[in-house]
Amino acid sequence: MLIKKQYDVVVIGSGPGGLAAAIEAKKGGADDVLVVERDVELGGILLQCIHNGFGLQTFKEDLPGPEYAQRFINEAKTLGITFLLDTMVMDVTSQRKLYLSSRDFGYLEVDAHAIVLAMGCRERTRAQVRIPGYRPNGVFTAGTAQRWVNVEGYMPGNRFVVLGSGDIGMIMARRLTFEGAHVERVLEIQSYLSGLSRNYVQCLDDWDISLQLRHTVKRILGKDRVEAIESVGVDDKWNYIPGTEEIIPCDTLLLSVGLIPENELSKKAGVALDPVTGGPFVDEHFQTNVPGIFAAGNVVHVYDLVDYVSMAGGEAGRSAAEFALAEKERSARYIPLIAGKNVRYIVPHKLDKKALEKGDISLQMRVTQPIEEDVWLDVHGEENSIVRRSERYVRPGEMVTIVLRSRMAAEVEKANSLTVDIYPKSEA
């Protein structure tokens, strides 16, 4: 596999949003589509969501997460999309340049006509819900536990308390029960369930796991390992209600306390974020405030169904392809101006070939070294001469101007770049 310097569309992330975006970008006419994934395989978090309930809208089937991902992965592979696995995006610029660090390819710089941000979201952690006390082993986010139990084959504990009634927390309560653990309690600070009611039915009610609304963790007991938690009831302002404390012995506390769109990279590219969603401000095509940078799925706002993420990703991908094709056409008209022999720089740096048809264009430059004799100022393409004129001398302190005339348009049209060389006539 060869990684190109330039792609039509680069998608960051291969979860449901990224896969759908890549597929629709390709179908939308983008020739070169690159998906960059930091994990060693495609699919994102779906791979650890082994429970069913995915795809009811997209496939009219009740599928587990990996199977839902598999169908998109299979389609993406047949379309000829390039995948770069085990690769971190270190930086993205508003000029749509990406700096990558890849296990197989090392350091890479890639330019994109359009970018789709599909980094998904991350879980809120203990620090973000401010649980006081020691920091013993045994406090994990529900998603971390899910990864261990479902993919890597480790049990994080035996007796669990889950804080938060988010979907992942409830699903993990059932999953851990299936694997022989005991889930003592699910605590929810709000007066209502924060996940879907069907998950309450299938995951908690079916397995007699009790849910306590308006309750939270007051403190964690245990120094090296969690030994218990102290739960407490709260009022409608989330103040502790004295006398409602209860010590619940357990060895593990799972946190299912919300998700935040993952936008560290977006910020680097100058993408403006909505403080309410935590994701980029987008238009109806999921384009961010930075032209050519789109955002797909949970990176924009946290969805409750993967089917909606795929739909949003698809729209972002289609729009990115449309933008990329227009941008490609526009940028194909431009040729670079190359500072050749004894030329330090040229302004402008690039030239729209069509612009010559409308009028003359001045090339302004400075030389590197003075030449105190007759010189040629020579503008040429790879194979053809465009214009050559003489000067009696050139000096770095004095700007040199060469005018490209409209009548030269036909010759310029043949070139892929223009080079300016300045040299003594005696050397010609």
Added chain:
Amino acid sequence: MEEKTFICTACPTGCKLNIRMEGDEVIKITGQRCNKGEIYGRQEAIAPQRMVASTVRVTNGFHPLLPVYTKGSIPKRKIGEVLEKIRAVEVTAPVQAEDVIIANVIGTGVDVIASRDMPAR
């Protein structure tokens, strides 16, 4: 006459179903927004069914575990037995998504199948 209430789990909408029973017979179901709710409610009132998802051990796999699920729903009271069967299985990679891992698990007529491709290590 007996009244039962359920939250439908056929889709994420979560309709609240009211079911009027006479003995073991469902007389009337209300609260559903589609036909799936009708089917779910009837089943739930008489003999609840669930899909089951878990993992099996893989030898020589890209990961140590392969996620699997029951292709259809099975009686809820049999989940424990099905899980026991699943726990006892060990497969060898490579495996393809939807490969049958346990055919007709404990005589339910439902296959346990692979949830994804599992390439060899």
